[in-house]
Amino acid sequence: MSQTDAKATILARIGHALRDEPAAPEVPRNYRRTSSLNHDDVVEMLEDRLTDYKANVYRETTETLPGRLRELLGDASTVVPDGVPDTWLPEGIEPVRDVNDSGSVLSARELDALGAVVTASTVSCAETGTIFLNSRPDEGRRALSLVPDHHVCVVPLDTVVELIPEAFERINHADPITMISGPSATSDIELERVEGVHGPRRLDVVLLG
Amino acid sequence: MSSVNLGMPGTRVAYGSGNLYEETPFPEHARSELENKQMRANIGHATHTIRTKRGRVVGELPDWQDLRDAGSAIKKEVGARLPELLEQFEANVTARGGVVHWARDAAEANGIITDLVRAKGVDEVIKVKSMATQEIGMNEHLEAQGITAHETDLAELIVQLAEDKPSHILVPAIHKNRDEIREIFSRRMPGAGAELTNEPAVLAEAARSYLREKFLDTTVAISGANFGIAETGTLTVVESEGNGRMCLTLPKTLITVMGIEKLLPRFADLEVFTQLLPRSSTGERMNPYTSMWTGVTEDDGPEEFHVILLDNGRSAVLGDPDGRSALHCIRCSACLNVCPVYEHAGGHAYGSTYPGPIGAILSPQLTGVAAEQNNSLPYASSLCGRCYEVCPVKIDIPSILVHLRDEDIRTKHGQRDDQASAQRATVLEARAAEAEASGAPVEPAEHPADFKKKRVPSEMDLLMKAAGTVMSSGTRMGLAERALPVGRGALKPFGGLKWLPGMVGGWTQERDIPVPPSQSFRNWWQKNGANAEQRVERDLGQTHLPQADGAPGPTPSLAAGIEEHAAWGAEAQAVYHLRAQRPDPEGQDTKSSEVNSTGEEPA
Numbered sequence: 001m002s003q004t005d006a007k008a009t010i011l012a013r014i015g016h017a018l019r020d021e022p023a024a025p026e027v028p029r030n031y032r033r034t035s036s037l038n039h040d041d042v043v044e045m046l047e048d049r050l051t052d053y054k055a056n057v058y059r060e061t062t063e064t065l066p067g068r069l070r071e072l073l074g075d076a077s078t079v080v081p082d083g084v085p086d087t088w089l090p091e092g093i094e095p096v097r098d099v100n101d102s103g104s105v106l107s108a109r110e111l112d113a114l115g116a117v118v119t120a121s122t123v124s125c126a127e128t129g130t131i132f133l134n135s136r137p138d139e140g141r142r143a144l145s146l147v148p149d150h151h152v153c154v155v156p157l158d159t160v161v162e163l164i165p166e167a168f169e170r171i172n173h174a175d176p177i178t179m180i181s182g183p184s185a186t187s188d189i190e191l192e193r194v195e196g197v198h199g200p201r202r203l204d205v206v207l208l209g
Numbered sequence: 210m211s212s213v214n215l216g217m218p219g220t221r222v223a224y225g226s227g228n229l230y231e232e233t234p235f236p237e238h239a240r241s242e243l244e245n246k247q248m249r250a251n252i253g254h255a256t257h258t259i260r261t262k263r264g265r266v267v268g269e270l271p272d273w274q275d276l277r278d279a280g281s282a283i284k285k286e287v288g289a290r291l292p293e294l295l296e297q298f299e300a301n302v303t304a305r306g307g308v309v310h311w312a313r314d315a316a317e318a319n320g321i322i323t324d325l326v327r328a329k330g331v332d333e334v335i336k337v338k339s340m341a342t343q344e345i346g347m348n349e350h351l352e353a354q355g356i357t358a359h360e361t362d363l364a365e366l367i368v369q370l371a372e373d374k375p376s377h378i379l380v381p382a383i384h385k386n387r388d389e390i391r392e393i394f395s396r397r398m399p400g401a402g403a404e405l406t407n408e409p410a411v412l413a414e415a416a417r418s419y420l421r422e423k424f425l426d427t428t429v430a431i432s433g434a435n436f437g438i439a440e441t442g443t444l445t446v447v448e449s450e451g452n453g454r455m456c457l458t459l460p461k462t463l464i465t466v467m468g469i470e471k472l473l474p475r476f477a478d479l480e481v482f483t484q485l486l487p488r489s490s491t492g493e494r495m496n497p498y499t500s501m502w503t504g505v506t507e508d509d510g511p512e513e514f515h516v517i518l519l520d521n522g523r524s525a526v527l528g529d530p531d532g533r534s535a536l537h538c539i540r541c542s543a544c545l546n547v548c549p550v551y552e553h554a555g556g557h558a559y560g561s562t563y564p565g566p567i568g569a570i571l572s573p574q575l576t577g578v579a580a581e582q583n584n585s586l587p588y589a590s591s592l593c594g595r596c597y598e599v600c601p602v603k604i605d606i607p608s609i610l611v612h613l614r615d616e617d618i619r620t621k622h623g624q625r626d627d628q629a630s631a632q633r634a635t636v637l638e639a640r641a642a643e644a645e646a647s648g649a650p651v652e653p654a655e656h657p658a659d660f661k662k663k664r665v666p667s668e669m670d671l672l673m674k675a676a677g678t679v680m681s682s683g684t685r686m687g688l689a690e691r692a693l694p695v696g697r698g699a700l701k702p703f704g705g706l707k708w709l710p711g712m713v714g715g716w717t718q719e720r721d722i723p724v725p726p727s728q729s730f731r732n733w734w735q736k737n738g739a740n741a742e743q744r745v746e747r748d749l750g751q752t753h754l755p756q757a758d759g760a761p762g763p764t765p766s767l768a769a770g771i772e773e774h775a776a777w778g779a780e781a782q783a784v785y786h787l788r789a790q791r792p793d794p795e796g797q798d799t800k801s802s803e804v805n806s807t808g809e810e811p812a
Contacts, residue, residue: 003310003311006310006311006312006313006317007311009223009313010295010311010313010518010520010524011292011296013222013223013520013524013525014291014292014295014469014524014527015292016222016524016528017222017524017525017527017528017533018288018289018291018292018527018528019528020530022288022289022530023289024285024286024289024290025282025285025286025289026282027279027282027283027286028275028278028279028282029275029279030272030275030278030279031272031275031276031279031481031484032271032272049494053497105508108424108425108459109425112421112425125495127494128484128487128494128495129494129495130495135506135509141508141509141510142454142458142500142509142510143458143459143510146451146455147459164480164483164484165480168476168477168479168480173438173441173443173476173501173503174441174503175503175506176500176501176502176503176506176509176510177499177500177501177502178454178498178499178500178501179483179495179498179499179500179501180497180498181493181494181495181496181497181498182497183497184449184450184451184497184498185449185450185497186363186364186413186449186450187380187449187491188362188363188364188367188380188382188413189363189367189382189387189390189409189412189413190251190254190383190386190409191254191258191259191380191383192409194409194410194413196413196417197363197413197416197417197449197450197451197452198361198420198421198424198450198451198452198454198455199450199451199454199497199498200451
């Protein structure tokens with residue numbers, strides 16, 4: 001039978017199932033949607049939660065950022081999305097841009113050969129310790145922050161909010177979204193937590209401001 | 210086509226097929242699983258650890274109950290508006306370059322997937338852990354078609370390499386210990402050498418190296434979805450290891466299988482569910498990675514995206530106003546972790562892809578409770594209610610269990626003839642279609658038309674009928690009670706009743722029945738009740754009832770009568786407590802499994 005039939009059949013089944021015409025309730029949204037904390041406490045909460053996830057957290061200013069990145073990256077070959085400002089990068093480090101000799105973006109294998117990635121971020125939720133990447137030019141496409149084993153993520157302080165609803169307000173759903181809460185992890189073997197499976201095993205977060 | 214016409218024009222109820230069935234009835238399967246000490250110890254450890262973590266992170270949120278209320282209402286709204294939301298979702302996915310497919314049942318979904326994979330000319334795919342693909346038996350189906358589906362979640366990989374079955378929704382390999390996993394990897398995982406140790410970090414590293422090559426080379430990936438947003442066409446996958454991100458990002462083609470009930474009306478609804486799910490599931494404030502994507506994005510991720518909307522019995526569940534809220538489930542597994550029955554029987558005993566309390570209400574509804582393979586599941590519960598308390602979307606599991614027990618009883622009594630035979634018929638048709646699609650030999654099954662309801666009264670029916678006859682008449686009840694001394698005389702030399710015949714024998718397997726008192730309370734009251742007032746007055750003066758604060762209690766003459774009757778109950782209780790405190794053969798004190806009445810362990 002054709003797909004048209006399948007769709008029509010399923011919708012007919014659902015129509016029949018709903019023959020008692022249940023009402024769609026009004027959704028009560030009495031949960032917290034705006035923070036009541038001052039911003040310093042919110043930033044401190046984010047730092048605490050990220051540390052709890054075994055991410056390394058640093059506080060830097062625009063002046064000290066390049067020095068910190070030099071220290072964190074060492075001599076690893078580092079890919080940097082096009083939108084990351086040059087002023088972030090330490091002198092002497094030649095970043096790999098996301099384009100290969102033939103002019104297309106780096107292949108998965110080419111990315112796999114690199115050691116680290118530096119990205120910005122869109123918004124961070126302190127209460128859950130979650131950084132949102134929204135595929136903006138300074139965050140790059142999703143594979144960039146995934147394949148290299150070391151992710152250095154810069155979080156400007158004015159992008160830190162306390163609550164999840166506050167974070168979602170700053171997200172553009174049309175572009176791909178990656179929510180990151182610490183390095184990848186598994187507890188599949190006897191529930192013993194192992195940090196670092198397929199995603200970057202090292203996550204450094206630089207709070208900038 | 211796996212639906213049947215129930216006689217009304219346009220009325221079609223179609224049940225699901227695939228991995229939704231008990232292979233053996235729950236009580237039998239549970240009995241054999243109870244022998245598996247390793248599994249019981251692992252499951253006990255896992256469920257206790259996760260529920261302690263859950264209690265801690267749920268307790269952190271002052272608005273947890275508000276989030277549950279919102280989550281429950283949103284899911285109810287989804288059920289009520291499902292047709293329009295599905296249409297809206299389809300339109301939005303299509304507008305963003307995705308392709309939407311509709312699958313009535315497991316066989317149809319598997320057929321669509323096979324065709325899509327074949328069209329790409331590959332015989333290997335990578336996949337993200339997904340309940341929906343487990344439910345439709347996708348891996349087995351693809352295998353029969355010569356296509357290998359590589360599981361990339363660590364636990365699913367362990368289960369796949371061991372040719373085993375998942376035992377928990379969240380941690381499917383929890384029944385295996387590290388030594389077993391080391392052995393499985395060194396034997397079955399290409400490239401894993403004998404130098405592999407049993408350290409979880411070493412084993413995870415071995416899986417990372419093995420799967421990295423698959424991620425880099427494989428061009429087709431298959432996933433499930435935690436949420437699909439109707440107003441935007443956005444899909445969401447929630448995970449921990451990064452295997453999900455790999456599968457959703459690196460391959461050229463992505464195929465997502467999603468149950469039709471997984472929709473949410475608005476993008477903003479994710480602010481509720483991304484809070485409810487991780488805290489309920491892993492007991493974390495947030496899971497390490499959540500991916501969201503809408504259709505196809507140029508130069509970012511797959512060039513081709515398909516989503517398969519799966520019914521497979523969900524519309525049938527929706528058709529029962531008393532059971533439809535089972536579709537609100539977000540697969541967090543919190544109910545498994547607090548369930549005393551799951552803790553001891555383990556996930557395999559439920560047969561279906563969906564174990565534990567949610568499985569006990571979801572599987573029988575997806576297949577129809579008249580499907581004999583699943584009619585023991587609604588009884589796999591003590592109705593303690595912990596599952597309801599922890600459910601992030603407030604599914605009243607105990608009430609649905611009771612409702613399904615009622616449905617089952619009415620089916621067995623021939624009170625649901627039409628529905629019951631209709632259910633059987635759809636199930637058998639679906640199985641035949643599945644067998645045909647996979648090329649496997651069709652099992653000899655009874656023809657739907659041959660299905661006859663059971664009219665023979667069961668042992669329980671006879672017992673209940675007899676009890677009803679006796680208890681409905683004071684005279685008959687009195688006569689029955691006069692027989693008590695006879696029973697007492699027969700039992701007293703043995704100190705109690707240790708065995709009863711027939712189905713009531715299940716009762717005496719776990720407990721002895723103490724010798725009953727010399728006469729029934731009714732008999733005793735008849736002889737002594739008339740002068741009870743006088744006795745109380747004689748014994749206690751004008752005080753009619755003994756006072757709690759040190760006032761004199763009843764004297765022996767009155768107390769003796771009461772005590773003899775109270776003693777029977779107390780003795781029965783003592784036997785129960787003695788058994789409860791007795792260390793079981795594993796040396797574990799069964800009392801250690803007790804938690805406080807909320808089902809939460811203290812933080």
